[in-house]
Amino acid sequence: MSTNPPNLRPDLAPRARITDAPRPGQPVIGMVSLGCPKALVDSERILTRLRAEGYAISPDYAGADAVIVNTCGFLDSAKAESLEAIGEALNENGKVIVTGCLGAEPDYITGAHPSVLAVTGPHQYEQVLDAVHGAVPPDPDPFVDLLPAAGVKLTPRHYSYLKISEGCNHHCKFCIIPDMRGRLVSRPAHAIVREAEKLVDAGVRELLVISQDTSAYGVDLKHAEERGHRAHITDLARDLGSLGAWVRLHYVYPYPHVRNLIPLMAEAHENGGGVLPYLDIPFQHAHPDTLKRMARPAASAKTLDEIAAWRATCPDITLRSTFIVGYPGETEDEFQYLLDWMDEAQLDRVGCFQYENVEGARSNALPDHVPDEVKQDRWDRFMQKAQAISEAKLQAKVGTIQQVIVDEIDEEGATCRTKADAPEIDGNLFIDEGFEALSPGDIVTVEVDEASEYDLWGRLV
Secondary structure, rough: OOOOOOHHHHHOOOOOOOOOOOOOOEEEEEEEEEEOOHHHHHHHHHHHHHOOOOOOEOOOOOOOOOEEEEEEEOHHHHHHHHHHHHHHHHHHHOOOOEEEEEOHHHHHHHOOOOOOOOOOOOHHHHHHHHHHHHHOOOOOOOOOOOOOOOOOOOOOOOOEEEEEEEOOOOOOOOOHHHHHHHEEOOHHHHHHHHHHHHHHHOOEEEEEEOOHHHHHHHHHHHHOOEOOOOHHHHHHHHHHHOOOOOOOOOOOOHHHHHOOOOOHHHHHHOOOOOOEEEEEEEEEEEOOHHHHHHOOOOOOHHHHHHHHHHHOOOOOOOOEEEEEOOOOOOHHHHHHHHHHHHHHHHOOEEEEEEEOOOOHHHHHHHHOOOOHHHHHHHHHHHHHHHHHHHHHHHHHHOOOOEEEEEEEEEEEEEEEEEEOOOOOOOOOEEOOOOOOOOOOOOOOEEEEEEEEEOOEEEEEE
């Protein structure tokens, strides 16, 4: 049992968990999954296909016949991390297949590591399977190699990421994700609901809805209805909320129609399940001029009005966001405007990046880049502000009754999360007395009796 600060890199997924034990003689594929939860879902889909073909799965290089490295290309620092992981896999194993976002730049990878067996881009599952077949032929045993009904999951059994679309139609100047993953392509709503039903039937208690732009879900399908399910985020949230699990929405742009989700959250909060009163919204900045240079589809003044309206409908809503400080051209006045906006907005959960160039991003060509020492100073000041807000909000929860989901148990206690906390990126609630009968995935009621900057402690009631 450990305390935070939580992970301030919301582009990172939780560490992949693999518990497969290979049968004698079974071909084994190692998987290293880097980057965001969307990449983790890609890894799950690849491994599900491989598992169905008779391969065993290893969480590392040891004992693997070949290794798949699912890379990230979100930032130049993430690219460097991916190259390092590929190099480590080559040194430890020798047979390496590269996929994921950085795979959209094959020359970049092979220039550093010419001995990789294959390079494929994001969600190119068939090419990954072909590369695996070439390196390690399958050897299935239909009487032994049984595939779980919900497929291979890299998260704990009680929660799962649910990807509803690929790609993005925005052209933010600092981001190259649309170049790597393409324009918005939404999954049919009935297929998403069916996947969610199978996950809940398999014991999943929390569904984490992810995409590049969750609010835009279904736009490319013209919000068509098929098999009783309409491809619109409000309808999809309602359908998912009816399944009995917690439903948590990530990467929601604050379009006007988002306000239609809030009554669903207020209703679910009263009933104890459904669509959680939680929105993960990538605001990125607040000053209008900075947002304009970013080419962001939002305006800060209207955003404050929207936040006020959301809280009027659902007072207990939790708002999480990410911001970039030190963006090219950001003045001290613009940064101070952001700090003042934070005082107004009072967001519950906040992550922050220092701006960095990414090869291929249009922001690289902007004038007036901010010196590194100024970026660091602004990041420190921003996080000090965010921490103070978080501490005050958590302190106000002392004495309240909360529903929590149990994530882990050890000899010291139970590590849990409230409805206000997403896995890995937000805080925890710890129970250190009377926890012995609890199990991961249990949803229990606690009274909060202590708070810190990021975490809570409570006792069972």
